[in-house]
Amino acid sequence: ETGVTQTPRHLVMGMTNKKSLKCEQHLGHNAMYWYKQSAKKPLELMFVYSLEERVENNSVPSRFSPECPNSSHLFLHLHTLQPEDSALYLCASSQGSIITDTQYFGPGTRLTVL
Amino acid sequence: AQKITQTQPGMFVQEKEAVTLDCTYDTSDPSYGLFWYKQPSSGEMIFLIYQGSYDQQNATEGRYSLNFQKARKSANLVISASQLGDSAMYFCAMRDYGGATNKLIFGTGTLLAVQP
Numbered sequence: 001e002t003g004v005t006q007t008p009r010h011l012v013m014g015m016t017n018k019k020s021l022k023c024e025q026h027l028g029h030n031a032m033y034w035y036k037q038s039a040k041k042p043l044e045l046m047f048v049y050s051l052e053e054r055v056e057n058n059s060v061p062s063r064f065s066p067e068c069p070n071s072s073h074l075f076l077h078l079h080t081l082q083p084e085d086s087a088l089y090l091c092a093s094s095q096g097s098i099i100t101d102t103q104y105f106g107p108g109t110r111l112t113v114l
Numbered sequence: 115a116q117k118i119t120q121t122q123p124g125m126f127v128q129e130k131e132a133v134t135l136d137c138t139y140d141t142s143d144p145s146y147g148l149f150w151y152k153q154p155s156s157g158e159m160i161f162l163i164y165q166g167s168y169d170q171q172n173a174t175e176g177r178y179s180l181n182f183q184k185a186r187k188s189a190n191l192v193i194s195a196s197q198l199g200d201s202a203m204y205f206c207a208m209r210d211y212g213g214a215t216n217k218l219i220f221g222t223g224t225l226l227a228v229q230p
Contacts (some may be wrong), residue, residue, distance in 0.1 A: 009157075042118075043159075043205070043220040056217070060204035087158055102149070103218060 003027040004106035006091050013081065021076040021109045023091030030096050032074040033103060034066060037088040047075060050096070052076045081113045116141045116204045116210050120221035127196045128229055134181070135191040135206075139204030147209040148189040149218065150180065154202040165189055196228045 003026045013019050018086040020073075025032060034046040048056035049068040065077040074091055088108045117140040127133040138147065150162040154210045161184045173180045181190040181222055203223045210217040 035116075040222070042205075042222050043218075043219055048217070089161060092155075094174070102161055102164060104161060105151070108157035110157065 002033060004091060004093055005105055006106040006109050007090075008077050008109060009107060010110050010112075012114065013078070015083070017081075018077070018079040020078065021089055021091075021111075023074040023076075025072055025074075025091075025093035025104075027093055027104060028095075029093040029104075030071055031094045031101070032068060032071070033092040033094075034074065034076055035090040035092065035105075037090055037108070039087075040055075043090070044060055046076075078111075081111075084111050086111055086113045115141075116146075116206050116208055116219050118206050118219055118221035120206055120224050122224045123222075124227070125195075126227050126229060129198060130195055132194045133196055133202050133205075133226065135193070135226065137191065137208075137221060138140075139187050139189060139208050140161070141187075141208065148180070148182070149207040149209075150178070150189075150191045150200045150208060151205045151220075153205060153223070159205070168203040171189060181219045193226075198228050198230060201226060201228045 007022045009019040015041045031050045033048050036044045036046055044057050045065045052068045063080050067075040088110050090108045091106045094103045120136045146167045148165045152160045152162055163173050163175045163180050165182050172182050172205045177194045179192045203225050205219045205223045207218045210219050
């Protein structure tokens with residue numbers, strides 16, 4: 001059983017489309033994260049939210065726009081993406097953002113940009 | 115800068131045998147945390163085990179144990195009595211204390227295949 005859900009699980013979009021990825025955590029956590037996992041590359045942290053405030057933006061292009069309306073929900077809005085943005089996008093949450101907190105991940109959204 | 119290295123792109127193990135997945139790390143911070151995650155083909159990253167740099171004993175969680183050798187900066191994952199369901203990618207990760215956030219740095223992973 002996973003406490004972090006992501007929708008959709010698969011998404012195919014053209015470069016001119018606008019779409020959104022959704023993440024929801026049912027663990028009562030205060031921090032949420034977006035990661036990108038490309039083939040043959042380590043996971044890359046994209047954004048961190050703590051108590052609905054963005055605390056880290058890891059030099060992500062502006063075509064990715066995160067939104068955290070409350071501590072249970074996190075969105076990633078996508079527009080005018082490039083084929084190289086095709087990847088698995090993983091959401092995670094943790095109790096807080098202190099050093100001992102374990103992050104729990106969702107199943108990911110596999111994105112293909114045509 | 116902190117770095118995680120996993121030198122085994124792929125491993126095979128017979129069912130019911132033990133297997134060790136290697137992980138070395140590099141950091142200048144005296145306080146850090148090390149994690150192992152499992153990623154099946156479904157994509158979800160499943161937390162397995164955590165080791166803090168000041169922990170006196172090696173972490174264990176069921177069939178998983180972490181062989182923590184601080185002087186050698188290694189944190190190998192040992193899976194005992196392998197099962198077919200253990201076939202997956204395994205990632206070693208380290209907490210990055212460079213910023214104020216709970217940032218994990220991941221290795222490139224090891225693909226484990228358990229053979230019947």
